[in-house]
Amino acid sequence: MKFSSSLRFNAVSEWWEEYIAYDALKKYIYQLEKQQHDLGRSSHDLEANERETLIQQATRTATDSVFVPLLDRELKKIVFFYESQEKELLDAVTNLEELVKDQEEAGLAAEHQYLVEGEEDDDDDDDDDEPASPSLSREESGPPKRRRRRSSATPHYVTGNTIPEERPIRHRYSISSSDDSAADLEASVASIRQAPIIHGATLPRAGSSSKSPLGKARSIANKLNFMRDSSISQNDENIWTAKTDFAWDIRILFKRRITALYIQLTSLKSYVEINYSGFRKILKKYDKVTYSELKNHYLHEVVEDALPFRRSSKDKVNDGIQRLQTLYAKCITHEDKALARQQLKLHQREHIAWERDTVWRQMIGRERRGEGDGDIKAIGATLVTEEDGSLLHVATPVGHFNLTRKKIFLVFAIAVFVILLEMPMLDEVEANRCFAILIFSTIMWATEAIPLFVTSLLVPLLLVVLRVIRSQDGDTRLSSQDATKFIFSVMFSPTIMLLIGGFTIASALSKTNIDRVLITRVLSLAGTRPNSVLLAFMAVSCFASMWISNVAAPTLCFTLIRPILRTLPPKSSFGPALIIAIALAANIGGQSSPISSPQNLIALQAMEPPLDWGSWFAVALPVSAISIVIIWLLLLASYRPARSPDGEGDIEIKTIRPTKDPFTLKQYWVSFVCLGTIALWCVEHTIQEYVGDMGIIAIIPIIAFFSTGVLKKDDFEQFAWTIVFLAMGGIALGKGVTNSGLLETMDTVIRRLLDGFSLYTVVLILSPVVLVISTFISHTIASVLLVPIAKEVGSNLPGNHANLLIFITGLICSTGMGMPVSGFPNQTAATQEDELGQLYLSNMDFFKNGVPASIIATLVVVTVGFLLMKAIGL
Template identity: 65%
Template structure:
């Protein structure tokens, strides 16, 4: 979690404005970064000026001279608030001690039990106990001065505490109360009080003179005489019944109703003060972390060395962060624990600590319950994402979709959205195809209906993509589409279900999970970021070189951490560059689009870089090993990246300054200075070994059997050694896994039902007079168009079986060649904002003013030509390389 979020959800709500303004300071750091690059803002940054008290618009070269006063201002604010809260807390604790002693002097009966008022009194406390007329009274019958104040003298931390915890919930904050006692006087009195109170509550302490038989309600000046009498009775008494004298009963040990009310009252007051003290301690720690975090970011962005100097010389010398202040606060907390031990738990210190911690957890849960519930609810509803857009099954959809029909009926509003209309059309078409004989054979006809139904839902995304995939085994089993291996009889529902589920979880799916494991380990140990930044550090400051370097890194990262995570990582790394660009510079949209297009190309570079590659491997009669895949995919990807880079240079001219005077200079990406840890070396070793085994899988097949078995190696190695945890496993892209499983099930259904045989006859008629290369060009065009408008994975699910059927009917059996070609071209469909996840991520990138970097025109102008270039490279260079490796 980012520190800004951590600060937001750990702060005390009443103190919200008193914490370090971390977000505002961070924005000022970025403004200083621009100034350091020699740039001056030419627009009014509305977001950065949300806290005008921290903004200094003067452009000076010394960033420290601008930033240190802002830090000093925040530090002064924190010190003033802390000193005020500390004084109020010390006053309240001193007053509490006085009341505790006063109640002890009254004795266990108090003699004022008749001071309660009727239940309908306006001043009665919420728990039925009138604090203003409480049993805590002086010996002359007058009320103490404390009880003439506001009822329920809880601190500001009492607000919102559940009544089951016996907390006062409607008390004024501490800052609204003032006392005449100074903090220094309180500190000295508190130190003496801690020692005397521990003497009374912990008689086993060696510094205590009074013996354990002294009652808590007795004066310490009389305790030696009483102790001597008790000791004499024990030694000289001959009567066993008089050999032990029980300690006298006190208000804290009595079981009367009066004593219970008094104990309950003091329990609430001590608990509230304890919550205030611990919250004040957390306030100090959170603000110190804030200073440390913002100084670390400042040093990183501006290449300064201010952090250690400012923390040691300034922050740690301020009152809230000094050792005496921390000791004083810890002393107050310990004193309150001792008071709770005495007044509530009858001397049991461990039980007192346990109860106070429970109260603290309940209070925190109560205070933050609403916020967390809102967050969780928003996340489950898919709210809160950028511009109301959320990811759903690999695509972006608008959160608020306008209804085509909104009719008010007695039963409520009837609303019909576009997606509901698509789903309704798909269901109607499905029912019609089931009842109309369009193909020969019951199984083939029903499988065709399922195929059309799934295709419509996948293309329109009327429901989540993986839900459509999960409906396929349901329909295949219920409609008895699957036939026996010899093709003569239909399998029963039970037999069909067993067959479908047996093929859904295949070695290919295990390979996909192994790829997720490697990607998660590389990301969690920051190896991906280290490698990427080291490469980018060599790119220099020329725009065209930086663009090519980022495109190459995005392509390479997509090979190992998927083309879902790779563009996100690269977009994070370019933020410092984008912040220092001149306004209206074309380099921003150019590099964002370049990263997206390169990440799409990276999706074809390795077998685990995208699900469509794994689907292609699944349909091959003899799956390619990694060496053969790399022999074709790497040259094709490299050539495509270079040609797309040239296209972007011609289209955007990113090196040109917006004012036409000279070229812009890019801020270099600094490589991390930290050395590799043992864990990072372990992850690197396991990944290299696994990839090496995948590359030579055919040669070691007698030992491992399949690439899916090799994929288990990183799973066992990382989860068993603690590199990855259970939570990491739960965060895998399981929707993609089930999407691939549904595609495999559909492919088996098409084959087993006889539908593929019917398609073979049609395909044979179409390609009877066409050469192999003519088929390659026609198939490439069809795959490119379809994969541009629908998900790449879905395009592979639909088109790879067709490619297999086409290849099987051609002389020479070119199944694997056409399947491989189809899988590669599926990744080249990138002409629209919805064409693949990298494009979707790029389409949501905004500048400092909240304006999108890319528009639909950018994708049409550059994405469509880039798609055609990449597909042409696959159909030409890729085709030659496939023939060279024997396909």
């Protein structure tokens, strides 16, 4: 969670304006960064060392002189608020201690006097109210005064952290003249004592309602209490241990006041800690962005010397908290201080949970509603254009109905599915039903009428229910029980374990910050020339996609380029060029290693025998490198990113500064395990008799990282499980196509179409088909649909080139990047905005650059890739 979100989440809502203005300070930092970069760009005629000296001087003078007063203003605001709060709360603690002392001195004697007064005042309703107990108010510390008026006030019995309005509680304990028997009295009192205390409820006092059964029982209980208390010695009990209603009410009142004050003091302590973190974070960002060294000086010599952050101030607050714990132990827990601390902390947690569950949830709810639909007041059918894609809104007697594109596609897919099931297009029932499932799944995946992984889960359901699976010999139709065992056994395959192992490695590299450390160090060598910076980012995006997936890699790169984008001249073409370059390179990186994308794993799953990592790298790395260089040249010709917007000279790019933090022991451990696992994957064929499959090797990083605490249970839960189930559904569909006899039928048709063509001709025919399909639907889904076809075509060619065609299909699936929706990197790039909220890229950018890049990458695969595959024996 970013600190700005953490600050809002942990702040006391009533004090929000008194916290450090973190977001505003961060905006000032970015403005100073731009001014600093403009100063450096204006001095491009100077020598390099002179320019560096000038920038450093500007950092120490201009930026510091602007930013330090802003920090001073925030610090002054925090000091003033803390000073007033500290005095008010500590004075309240002292006052509460005196009230407790006065209540102890008054003791139980007040109860009997108020019982007598209550009887005398029954008929006097005209006098003013007076406090019931002198010990509850500092203004009334003398002897108890007679109450002239019967009070209707009732105490509130509460649990949790609800703090009702504090006011003196009126007590009147009347003795009824009823002739209830002793047994009736005991039963009534038992019902009162055993009744649950209801959160926020108000129990009626004696005499408050003579018609209420609970009020009558309360009156009987008061009567019994008075009879019992008259025989108890005052030396045996005090106000904090007595079991009378009067003592109970007094303890409840003090419990509320102590708890409320405890929550305020702990909130003040948290206020100091959060603001200190805010100063530390904002100074760290300032030093990083402006290359300054202000943090240590300002934090240690200015912030820590201010009143809220001194050791003496923290000791005062802690002392106040301990005094409240002592009071709570005396008044509530019978001097059990450990129990007092436990209960007060419980109240504090309940209060925090309540704050977050109301204030934070309401804030999120407002934001969500702001993004959502406007009110629709039309009657009947109205055409609307909403963000949810609604085409038609219909008001019916039973409610509103929105017709969306996804609902239309869903109905269409179901209709096609039903028609294909009933239409005997193929001779065999199993093959015909499997064909219906294949077409239905393809439509659902292509249109995303429902989430992709849900469609994947539909596949095994339909395969079993429709009894599509046949035995290995193809003669008998498997029962539902046998088909279920077979489908589930193939769904969780070694390939799935390899995918989870890849997620584990990516998560460990990201959590230990190794990816950012390595990337920033590489980018720091790129210099300030736009062309070289563009190529460096493409290489880094491609390499990162190999190991942390082409989903996370572009996101990380887009974060790293923010300082560059902020300092670019207005309307510079370098920004759009850099963003689309990262997206295209991430797509290319998706083909570079077996674990960089699910389509590669699906291709490996279909290969017989599976390709080892060394052979994959021998083909994929040269293909990826050549593709990156050619696409880079394409972008240079298309955008001319080095030219300044005014046409006068070239722009200069802000240098990425590498992190100065040294490698930790944890980072060395993660690097060792990752490199060792990759090495074992590369030589898996030579150690196959020991490990069996690459999926077993994938267990090594899972055990190594989760057992040593590098990754936690939450990290495991955040894995991209939707992708796992998507791949599992694809594997199940592939097995269904094979075992239903559908693949044999397709093989006959395909063999007839490709009869007489050479291997390379088949490659040239298959490649554009794969490219078009992967451009318009998910790369993973394209591999699910096309890998089985490539396998069948290749197995029927002379020499059995199934693995070669599968390999080419898997690589080309990653090159479909001609549209904004073609793969996650393109989708992420299409949403990047500048400081004014304008998108960097348009659909025309993808059409002019993404489509040629896709064609270039495909041609590299079918030329260089094909030759390399033949060289390794495919």
